[in-house]
Amino acid sequence: MDIRICYLYPEMMNIYGDRGNVTALVRRCRWRGIPVDVEGLGLSEKVKPDRYDIFFMGGGQDREQVLVCHDLLENKGDAIRREIERGAAALVICGGYQLFGKYYRPFDGEKLPGINVFDAYTVAGENRMIGNVVAKSALGGRFGTVVGFENHSGKTYLGKESAPLGMVTVGSGNNGEDRTEGAVHLGAVGTYLHGSLLPKNPGLADFLIERGLARRGERSSLKPLDDTLEWRAHREAVARARKTH
Amino acid sequence: MGTKGRSALLIGKALGSASRILRFGGGSTLPGRVARKIDPAFVRSMVDGLPLGCVLITGTNGKTTTTTLLASILEGAGITPVHNRTGANLMAGLASALIRDSDLAGTLTGRIGLFEVDEAALPDAVADTSPRLVLINNLFRDQLDRYGELDTLASRMKEAISTLERDATVALNADDPLVASVGRGLDQAVVYYGIDTDSCSSRLMQHAADSKHCSECGSPLSYEYHLFGHLGRYSCTKCGLARPEAQVAATELGVMGLEGTRCTISHPGGSISLFIPLPGLYNVYNVLAAFAVGTALEIDVEIIGHAVEKFTAAFGRVEKVRVGDRDLLMILAKNPAGMGEVLRTLAGERVWKNILLALNDNIADGRDVSWIWDVDLEMLSGQLREVVCSGIRAWDMALRVKYAELGQGSLVTEPDLERALDIGLEAVEPGDTLFVIPTYTAMLELRKILTERGLVTPFWEG
Numbered sequence A: 001m002d003i004r005i006c007y008l009y010p011e012m013m014n015i016y017g018d019r020g021n022v023t024a025l026v027r028r029c030r031w032r033g034i035p036v037d038v039e040g041l042g043l044s045e046k047v048k049p050d051r052y053d054i055f056f057m058g059g060g061q062d063r064e065q066v067l068v069c070h071d072l073l074e075n076k077g078d079a080i081r082r083e084i085e086r087g088a089a090a091l092v093i094c095g096g097y098q099l100f101g102k103y104y105r106p107f108d109g110e111k112l113p114g115i116n117v118f119d120a121y122t123v124a125g126e127n128r129m130i131g132n133v134v135a136k137s138a139l140g141g142r143f144g145t146v147v148g149f150e151n152h153s154g155k156t157y158l159g160k161e162s163a164p165l166g167m168v169t170v171g172s173g174n175n176g177e178d179r180t181e182g183a184v185h186l187g188a189v190g191t192y193l194h195g196s197l198l199p200k201n202p203g204l205a206d207f208l209i210e211r212g213l214a215r216r217g218e219r220s221s222l223k224p225l226d227d228t229l230e231w232r233a234h235r236e237a238v239a240r241a242r243k244t245h
Numbered sequence B: 001m002g003t004k005g006r007s008a009l010l011i012g013k014a015l016g017s018a019s020r021i022l023r024f025g026g027g028s029t030l031p032g033r034v035a036r037k038i039d040p041a042f043v044r045s046m047v048d049g050l051p052l053g054c055v056l057i058t059g060t061n062g063k064t065t066t067t068t069l070l071a072s073i074l075e076g077a078g079i080t081p082v083h084n085r086t087g088a089n090l091m092a093g094l095a096s097a098l099i100r101d102s103d104l105a106g107t108l109t110g111r112i113g114l115f116e117v118d119e120a121a122l123p124d125a126v127a128d129t130s131p132r133l134v135l136i137n138n139l140f141r142d143q144l145d146r147y148g149e150l151d152t153l154a155s156r157m158k159e160a161i162s163t164l165e166r167d168a169t170v171a172l173n174a175d176d177p178l179v180a181s182v183g184r185g186l187d188q189a190v191v192y193y194g195i196d197t198d199s200c201s202s203r204l205m206q207h208a209a210d211s212k213h214c215s216e217c218g219s220p221l222s223y224e225y226h227l228f229g230h231l232g233r234y235s236c237t238k239c240g241l242a243r244p245e246a247q248v249a250a251t252e253l254g255v256m257g258l259e260g261t262r263c264t265i266s267h268p269g270g271s272i273s274l275f276i277p278l279p280g281l282y283n284v285y286n287v288l289a290a291f292a293v294g295t296a297l298e299i300d301v302e303i304i305g306h307a308v309e310k311f312t313a314a315f316g317r318v319e320k321v322r323v324g325d326r327d328l329l330m331i332l333a334k335n336p337a338g339m340g341e342v343l344r345t346l347a348g349e350r351v352w353k354n355i356l357l358a359l360n361d362n363i364a365d366g367r368d369v370s371w372i373w374d375v376d377l378e379m380l381s382g383q384l385r386e387v388v389c390s391g392i393r394a395w396d397m398a399l400r401v402k403y404a405e406l407g408q409g410s411l412v413t414e415p416d417l418e419r420a421l422d423i424g425l426e427a428v429e430p431g432d433t434l435f436v437i438p439t440y441t442a443m444l445e446l447r448k449i450l451t452e453r454g455l456v457t458p459f460w461e462g
């Protein structure tokens, strides 16, 4: 059974090396002998039912984000939400994460509605939150942490229906106030951690792959990989994050 | 110059010689920082003493190379510039250059100010120097944590440029849609430069491409061809906006690997064929930029061409060092577009390669290292003998290399730069070359190591 990844707006939403996450998913499937396909889906294209096992979307610049927001609502939002309810996995980062919530409220102008995967809303903030982040997370794998880099001014607040991806021990996270970082709903993960999250958080990468396989009807556990280098990079990044704050 | 300015100058001079003697970093910013604190109008009062005014060079990639090339062009034309040649390109760096190149009375040794300026510092530099010419070479994603978004950066630059005197000139890269958009509707004279041949183009946009939408109407741009990142021949699918006609243009190109590039450049007075002794298309743009400025300053084209042909790169940008019976070629790469272009040049050399990638995440490098995932390391697949990953973020770099699946070559991770350098050199066959690709502060550190070994001279003496 092969896994099919849907890369949403690969041309427009790829601002901080986000495609490294897709590279990580693809390699970690192939290294285990799991066939995998990546399909990019751009403006005005529709999400075919039952076609995708993992959705991915990165962050973009403001102008791109507005275009994508309208297109998501018009052409893809309902279908993506339905696929996630049926077991598809998703990883959405930064701008992608915001658009998967209820809405984004800028300083001036109208609210940008989201596609309601996460019970979360975002408001424009005064200050950019920039820097290394470490969060304690149940999806972090061996060390129970996820590590990455954040760069956002939007402040996201979670409602009751969505759990955070983790609690920050270094950095700002969702809003710099309540220590939460990211959101999880079923197999969908939203986060502000870009910095190509998955290569050095293999536990999170494998959570998504496992979900994707389950969606294909395969429930066996994943073959372990030699992740010595991944975990070393993980630990060094955590140490660097603690040092730079 | 007022009393305040004079004491700023004297204290700055004292600090400059003290730091050169004590060798804490060549004194490239401290004197200027202190002088501007004592007299905030210091730069303005100093540049008043330049009979030929000021030229500012900015853009993400190629600032130092272009400015250094222009300095030798100006010298060739008998015009000594005051130049921030150490690459310190914030206001303190400009002030330090003015302190260094003046006597105790504040009389400058040069006749024209030639300054490379950080993109974000351009508005301040324009306000303080009232330049006769501003050049923007390109705008790539580089340390977004510092600059915010490219669109915002470009509109700030345009705002600053529109305040220039009416007889000022603006030189812009026509092939970069965002840079070219700065020239639309300006009252000042605009000189566009670019590449008018598709002989080095690719039909696919490389991954590290930034500007894909029309600056006028937001619709996607369509490209006839791409040259380097988002640079190429573009037009808007909706409003008809197109790449402007270039007055200074490369009409023929012959890439000769790491040796350099043969090219023919047309300019308002005719055309000239020459050899650029620096590798990569990015250096063709640097040369075109220097031609655009040089011809706008009415310097003889033969003088410009001569300076290009005998040009050696600004320190660390491209530097070849002999280490015993091996060579070391160091090429600075500070963002995805720059590193992509460096790798593309290397990939064009069909030999087995030993590479040292040195990735730091200090403020000057950009704290965020995720950009390495936007670089197509994959293009070196099957060409590598050994890759050594080093620097503060050595393990992130190693992971990038692992996921690029580069084939049979071995991968070594050693965060310590000095040890990494020895490991890298050790693996090179006698007569062969170790290619060293560092980020900015890793380059400075590596240079320091090579200086201590007596292999290169410190840049503040150069």
Ligand SMILES: [Zn+2]
Pocket: B214, B215, B216, B217, B218, B219, B236, B237, B238, B239, B240, B241
């Ligand atoms: Zn347009």
